Amino acid sequence: MTSYIIRRLSMGVVVIFIVTVMVFLFIRLLPGDPLTIYLNKTDMQQLTEEQLFELRVKFGLEKPLPMQYVDWIGGLFKGDMGQSVYYNIDVRLLMTERLPVTLYLGALAFVISGVLGISFGVICALKRGTWVDTLVTLLANIGITMPSFWVGIILIYLLSVKAGWLPVSGFISPFENFWESTRRIIMPVTCLALFPVASLTRLTRSSMLEVIQQDYIRTAWSKGLKERLIVSRHTIKNALIPVITVVGLQVAFIFGGSVLIESVFNINGIGRLATQAVQNQDYLVVQAVTLVIAIMVVLSNLIVDISYGWLDPRIRYD
Amino acid sequence: MTPLLSVENLKTYFRTYRGLVKAVDGVSFDINEKEIIGLVGESGCGKSVSMLSILQLISNPPGEIVSGRVMFDGQDLLQYKSKSDAMSAIRGAKIAMIFQEPMTSLNPVLTIGRQLTESLEIHLNMTPQTAQERAIELLRMIGIPDAHNRLDAYPHQFSGGMRQRVMIAIAISCNPKILIADEPTTAVDVTTQAQLLELMQDMVNRFDTSLVIVTHNLGVVARYAERIYVMYSGRIVESGLADDIFLNPRHPYTIGLLKCVPQLGETRQERKLVPIKGLPPNLINMPTNCAFLPRCDRARDICRQQLWPPLELVGGQHYVACFREIMEKP
Ligand SMILES: Nc1ncnc2c1ncn2[C@@H]1O[C@H](COP(=O)(O)OP(=O)(O)O)[C@@H](O)[C@H]1O
Ligand SMILES: [Mg+2]
Numbered sequence: 001m002t003s004y005i006i007r008r009l010s011m012g013v014v015v016i017f018i019v020t021v022m023v024f025l026f027i028r029l030l031p032g033d034p035l036t037i038y039l040n041k042t043d044m045q046q047l048t049e050e051q052l053f054e055l056r057v058k059f060g061l062e063k064p065l066p067m068q069y070v071d072w073i074g075g076l077f078k079g080d081m082g083q084s085v086y087y088n089i090d091v092r093l094l095m096t097e098r099l100p101v102t103l104y105l106g107a108l109a110f111v112i113s114g115v116l117g118i119s120f121g122v123i124c125a126l127k128r129g130t131w132v133d134t135l136v137t138l139l140a141n142i143g144i145t146m147p148s149f150w151v152g153i154i155l156i157y158l159l160s161v162k163a164g165w166l167p168v169s170g171f172i173s174p175f176e177n178f179w180e181s182t183r184r185i186i187m188p189v190t191c192l193a194l195f196p197v198a199s200l201t202r203l204t205r206s207s208m209l210e211v212i213q214q215d216y217i218r219t220a221w222s223k224g225l226k227e228r229l230i231v232s233r234h235t236i237k238n239a240l241i242p243v244i245t246v247v248g249l250q251v252a253f254i255f256g257g258s259v260l261i262e263s264v265f266n267i268n269g270i271g272r273l274a275t276q277a278v279q280n281q282d283y284l285v286v287q288a289v290t291l292v293i294a295i296m297v298v299l300s301n302l303i304v305d306i307s308y309g310w311l312d313p314r315i316r317y318d
Numbered sequence: 319m320t321p322l323l324s325v326e327n328l329k330t331y332f333r334t335y336r337g338l339v340k341a342v343d344g345v346s347f348d349i350n351e352k353e354i355i356g357l358v359g360e361s362g363c364g365k366s367v368s369m370l371s372i373l374q375l376i377s378n379p380p381g382e383i384v385s386g387r388v389m390f391d392g393q394d395l396l397q398y399k400s401k402s403d404a405m406s407a408i409r410g411a412k413i414a415m416i417f418q419e420p421m422t423s424l425n426p427v428l429t430i431g432r433q434l435t436e437s438l439e440i441h442l443n444m445t446p447q448t449a450q451e452r453a454i455e456l457l458r459m460i461g462i463p464d465a466h467n468r469l470d471a472y473p474h475q476f477s478g479g480m481r482q483r484v485m486i487a488i489a490i491s492c493n494p495k496i497l498i499a500d501e502p503t504t505a506v507d508v509t510t511q512a513q514l515l516e517l518m519q520d521m522v523n524r525f526d527t528s529l530v531i532v533t534h535n536l537g538v539v540a541r542y543a544e545r546i547y548v549m550y551s552g553r554i555v556e557s558g559l560a561d562d563i564f565l566n567p568r569h570p571y572t573i574g575l576l577k578c579v580p581q582l583g584e585t586r587q588e589r590k591l592v593p594i595k596g597l598p599p600n601l602i603n604m605p606t607n608c609a610f611l612p613r614c615d616r617a618r619d620i621c622r623q624q625l626w627p628p629l630e631l632v633g634g635q636h637y638v639a640c641f642r643e644i645m646e647k648p
Binding site for chain 1: 377401415422426436441472
């Protein structure tokens with residue numbers, strides 16, 4: 001088991017390395033660089049060539065590309081993510097300010113989608129063919145087809161602009177004002193969780209229906225177990241085996257979704273930071289955000305693979 | 319003596335896209351106390367469906383028990399709702415079942431111990447500790463070495479034969495009155511087959527249980543069954559004591575089945591095994607006359623003109639559903 005985890009982690013390091021190299025190169029393939037964009041935006045074009053070169057040296061942009069990459073990685077190991085050109089502050093500060101917001105929203109969306117998606121799926125399967133099943137399955141099918149940012153805009157229009165029940169946008173820390181904070185995150189978390197809930201509902205439902213037909217469930221009935229026990233002990237654990245894979249994929253999906261949703265709702269998390277950083281070609285910020293997301297996704301995949309073993313004794317790690 | 323269990327005119331149909339499948343169409347049979355009976359017939363003739371119907375284990379849709387009675391302990395089991403507590407109290411406790419597929423009949427994610435103890439806890443109200451001890455005892459009884467440590471094993475760590483032994487242990491654990499074994503040895507090799515049958519016989523003798531052996535192979539029940547029911551296309555076509563069936567078969571189908579069974583001590587040269595020609599009928603849109611007619615080599619005009627022949631007594635406890643018999647009755 002330990003050797004399995006070590007092997008998986010070293011593979012994860014390789015994946016993260018490749019991702020960072022690619023992002024590093026792609027963001028630099030775009031025309032322009034962070035300085036020119038920053039100066040353009042701030043009407044400071046009157047700088048002399050020399051002053052400009054000084055700035056390039058300050059941000060390490062004059063070095064050859066491989067050197068820049070090595071410098072960045074070297075910095076990471078010392079806990080230094082470099083300077084943001086656009087915000088002119090430590091990227092690490094920027095991240096420690098923005099990351100918790102995204103993690104908070106993402107974790108809520110993740111937990112809600114897991115709990116709701118799996119419960120809805122189980123209920124639909126048990127009530128197969130009834131109006132509950134028909135309705136929830138229909139909603140789930142609609143849910144996976146609607147783009148989340150579009151739902152966000154519709155929600156803002158209906159609940160904020162028309163009804164005036166919820167604030168249009170923005171984010172307040174739950175430690176500052178829990179009630180206000182909760183009111184503000186209802187819509188963004190709903191949008192983030194929409195697709196995961198819908199897809200988990202559908203998957204759990206079909207997985208349950210498949211397990212219900214298995215021979216061992218007939219055996220359980222033939223032993224005289226009550227339905228409740230058959231569902232809780234004999235069915236759900238088997239049905240969750242394929243579902244867990246998709247639960248893991250939701251982590252990547254939710255991070256991806258936060259890029260759009262944070263922009264729609266004006267939330268200063270790393271998703272919105274990523275959008276802005278790409279627009280500003282703020283190289284080091286883009287790299288830092290990608291790195292963090294890559295690490296999260298790799299870790300969540302590892303957790304998924306380990307929880308397989310917990311659900312399914314047939315799986316061995318060696 | 320009233321039988322322990324008496325199935326009367328059972329009909330179980332399946333509604334499929336291709337039409338109504340009359341899987342069991344008016345089947346009646348009795349199971350007496352401490353008796354071993356055989357239910358024989360080709361694959362697809364409705365043996366499993368009849369047995370599953372007794373315990374209401376037919377999933378609806380597509381299946382439905384449309385009529386009949388299953389009398390047990392003075393009570394018609396079909397009056398209970400399929401998911402009712404009363405039905406659950408019968409299943410596993412009074413009537414237990416073993417299935418054909420040992421590889422898929424045990425839950426892959428639960429330990430052998432859990433799957434053994436749960437019936438004990440439910441039906442016999444044992445505490446987890448007592449159930450555990452009883453489970454070890456049962457595993458020893460069915461010949462699983464190192465039973466104590468095997469409780470924590472999962473089904474995939476057992477061979478097919480061992481899993482079927484575990485199934486037998488589970489089925490016998492609550493000391494049921496009837497054990498139904500639905501083709502318990504079809505999926506295992508010949509040596510294991512014999513061992514499993516011996517084990518079952520041993521178990522039912524020890525616990526005074528009645529045993530129903532369901533099989534498509536008359537040879538399997540030859541050594542064990544006291545009475546035999548022969549089934550064809552959803553109906554019983556012949557029944558009687560094992561001697562009646564083996565020494566004096568009357569229905570052309572039974573005679574055909576016997577020709578497929580190698581006799582003890584017989585060499586290949588002496589007698590060829592002859593399969594019954596033709597295929598079992600499709601149970602959708604069955605003809606109203608004898609279903610065996612298209613494959614029968616003794617058919618007469620009356621077989622074509624009349625509806626399906628009823629079961630008639632031809633002596634002792636021997637019943638046959640065939641016009642040839644009915645007309646030649648002494
Ligand atoms: N779930 C089902 N849906 C439709 N038809 C079924 C179903 N189960 C059994 N049948 C039909 O019932 C007939 C009898 O099946 P079964 O009792 O399993 O035969 P066997 O004698 O081999 O045990 C078969 O023709 C089969 O097609
Ligand atoms: Mg069968």
